[in-house]
Amino acid sequence: MAQAELAKAYRPADVEGAIYEKWLAADVFAPDGAGSRADPSRAPFVIIQPPPNVTGSLHVGHAQRTAVEDLMIRHARMQGRPALFLPGLDHASIAAQVVLDGILAKEGESRATLGRERYLERMNEFVERTRGLILVQQRRVGASADWSRLRFTMDEGSAKAVRHAFVRLYRDGLAYRSEALINWCPGCQTSLSDLEVVATPTTGSLWTIRYHFVDEGSGRADPDHWIAVSTTRPETILGDTGVAVHPADERYAAFVGRRVRIPFVDRDVPIVADESVDRAFGTGAVKVTPAHDATDLETGKRHGLASIDVMTDDGAINDVGGSYAGLDRFAARSRILQDLAARGDLESERAHELVLGRCQRSDDVVEPRLKTQWFVRTAPLAERALEATRSGRTRILPARFEKIWEHWLTGIRDWNVSRQLWWGHRIPAWYCPDGHVTVSELEAGPEACETCGRGAPTLRQDADIFDTWFSSGLWPFSTLGWPDQTDDLERYYPGSVMETGYDIIFFWVARMMMLGLTLLDDVPFETVYLSGLIRDPYGKKMSKTTGNVVDPLEIMDLTGADSLRFALIHGAAPGQDQRFGQAKIDNARNFANKLWNATRYVLGARPESIPAGSPRQRPDPTRLGHIERWILSRSTATVRAVDAAMAEFQFAEVTRALNDAIWTQFCDWGIELAKTRLGDQTLDPAVRDATWWTLVESLDTYLRLLHPVMPFLTEALWGSLPRAADDPDLLIVANWPVVAPDAEADDGAVDALIELVHGLRNARAEAGMDPASWLPLGIAGPEPRMSAFEQLRPALERLGRARPLVIHADHASLGASAGPGALTIIAGDVEARVSVAPDASLPGRERARLEKELAEAEGFLIAARARLSNATFIERAPAAVVEGARQREAELAEIVDRLRGRLAL
RNA sequence: GGGCGGUUAGCUCAGUUGGUUAGAGCACAUGCUUGACAUGCAUGAGGCCACUGGUUCGAGUCCAGUACCGCCCACCA
DSSP states (O other): OOOOOOOSSOOHHHHHHHHHHHHHHHTOSSTTSTTOOOOTTSOOEEEEOOOOBTTSOOOHHHHHHHHHHHHHHHHHHHTTOOEEEOOEEBOOHHHHHHHHHHHHHHTTOOHHHHHHHHHHHHHHHHHHHHHHHHHHHHHHHTOOOOGGGOEETTSHHHHHHHHHHHHHHHHTTSEEEEEEEEEEETTTTEEEOGGGEEEEEEEEEEEEEEEEEEOTTTOOEEEEEEEEEEESOGGGGGGOOEEEEOTTOTTTGGGTTOEEEETTTTEEEEEEEOTTOOTTSTTSEEEEOTTTOHHHHHHHHHHTOOOOOOBOTTSBBOGGGGGGTTSBHHHHHHHHHHHHHHHTOEEEEEEEEEEEEEETTTOOBOEEEEEEEEEEOHHHHHHHHHHHHHTTSSEEESTTHHHHHHHHHHSOOOEEOEEOOSSSOBOOEEEOTTOOEEEOOOTTOOSBOTTTOOBGGGOEEOSOEEOHHHHHTTHHHHTTTTTSOOHHHHHHOSEEEEEEEGGGIIIIIIHHHHHHHHHHSSOSEEEEEEEOOEEOTTSOBOOTTTTOOOOHHHHHHHHHHHHHHHHHHHTOOTTOOEEOOHHHHHHHHHHHHHHHHHHHHHHHTOOTTSOTTOOOOOOOGGGOOHHHHHHHHHHHHHHHHHHHHHHTTOHHHHHHHHHIIIIIIIIIIIIHHHHHHHTOTTSOHHHHHHHHHHHHHHHHHHHHHHTTTSHHHHHHHHTTSOOOTTSOSSGGGSOOOOOOTTOOOOOSHHHHHHHHHHHHHHHHHHTTOOTTSOEEEEEEOOTTHHHHHHHTHHHHHHHHTEEEEEEOSSHHHHHHHSOTTOEEEEETTEEEEEOSOTTSOOOHHHHHHHHHHHHHHHHHHHHHHHHHHOHHHHHHSOHHHHHHHHHHHHHHHHHHHHHHHHHTO
């Protein structure tokens, strides 16, 4: 493939579109694609991505997830591992219905007016439109996912997996149908899992009301004698079937066993003694409403009290409520309080802090209600999930989430998986007219009732659907063909890394773990990488209602996907939220621009002795000078740094290391130093060639290392560099850099030169010298430093604006040569003098600068000596540390000496 | 009511197992149209590492406690 020309200016839009098409055409995303260079004998790397909800568009948080996932998959791909990134979409049952219901409402339609069938048709149309947008967004971000394996949680494969999974759980006694107190959202008209109920601290009221005793003889309520109970939910009075007091409460001991009359419904109920009652709360007597409160249900069971549901599905009072029937629960509450007051039975009202459960989706106050639903028995499942993390079979990053994981899985209650919604997988349970249950994985249903043998036509399928997370929980294997024993499943299960936000650790991660272990007898993934949340620049959570949501497409239109990715990954510490704003994007864009221009420079600096289009050569090791060895040692060190960071999932460290290496080391120093070689007409052309090949070598390494972070830019730039015969056409499948065992060693000469140049520039700037002017420079220092500097003479001259440059044999000669006004620079073991005003005495500014440096050095010297004079330090600190301290002390002593000498003039 | 996290430069954040002088980006100040790049270059200023105590030869780093901010979990009316 011909080397591409680079445009003068970096324009992301021009770069990115074409490149994604190239990748697609080359078929490199699939681990077994035509363009894949993966070694099939190596262990595959599989990343598991949370399939985004099909209803929404992606926000910048999604972009970060995708960027991090893609970073990992590209890294693995370049390492030659078969790398699978399987993309997908989630049907998001309740979330989708909330969105569609909103749209329908504007059209004057609703679930009720459409009916199940037409409603689902509408949903399919809606989903068909939105799914395209999400996929486009993912591609824009650069997701190198295997689109040939795209899956959807409502597709045939998922449906089959759901049925099979449920049947397995049912047969193993891990799924059951039972009447239990569930969370009911009157707004969504469905039950919810415990996780979907948001505990919301609220200031409510605690009302104390009177229940009159029933006279045993007459059967009448005694107007003068009562027991007072306290409640926060007076409307549930209608369902009261008892009053409970603590068995040891002497105030009420005599009343236990007597009956009281429930107002309005005129039901006579017993007073029971129960340990669960807190004597100190309220009056110490509590009304018992088993159908609407978990504690009361338990109390009721213990004492044989009836459970009476007083509510309808939409949150109104039902027929049990007599004159209150049909009233909304809150309207009923007000009316009941009025009526109690009117009867003189409302004793008191006071403000009370309580925690209300609200629906995660609709914010409605959730009602505990007694319903018959399907549950998954979680205790045995959770036990296996805990075992997997405790044994280290699966590890969670950052590790602190393992504690949270432990805590949640330890106290977990059974999972209600029934939803009274339409958009989702129907529960594969059928009922015969006698109510016998038959669970079947046949799509068309069982042929007959398992219990009584009645034929299929008489059977009715359960109207409910599954909690959306039930199908999501099967994702890591349902997408690989499970329940069939496919090659994919064999090869790619369990996955390597599951990446997601910590906010769905219980909703999703825990469910995948539990179901994977139970159904496949192995963990679904080896590492859980939890990302933090993206916040706005003020630390606020991004949300549509706040209006602080950042659209990744807008950013990418403006500054490109690469800059967005770099910015997001730069702030990605595991489990740590990050504030995200324009400044970070600008910074990333500037970095991209820098790299673009550096590459342009390298291409343009090709010596004429190397023909255009020459195949890639390694720099000739016999022709390398200090500068070349230094440049190569820097990129080698960067490979090590990036490898270490990748191994520890420290992705922010990857970008930090590359930013520093490419900008500060390669551009600011490497290229500037190389210019002094490439522009040196006295050099042997073969040496100049080696310098250029060194730049190419190093740049090539950086582009490879940066590719997982900024894939488009690096692909474009790499395409313009000379390539070796064994390189592929595209960087995406090029080899990840490996540090050669014979990597060129660096002797520190260039670092010393850099330190000296820093000192020179600082001294000149402080002295108010024109930075561009050429000034005479003298230096002195030990060997072999000075011999190296002799070889580096052109570099020191150019970067230090030094002319003429005299390298003195010793410090005395240096001192004698410079005028009294010369600037002095002490850089490590090198001393330098810049002649600026040979006839003036040491000027004030120069003196001030040296005095400041002296004070600083003296401070450090005192500290160093103090440490060394401490006998226990010498005795107990490791030898290497003591030796380091000694060297440091000697260095400082010399610097202090020289500065003092200079100032004494 | 339990549990977790954060507190380092004006702002946003790094700081690996305790070890020379605590770093970066942005912002700030000063000076530069240097033949890759003004989306840039050079130089600089700016930190009792929240507080108190402890362990240690040595603490931003380990331990205990305090304060403030944030998050998660939780069926007591």
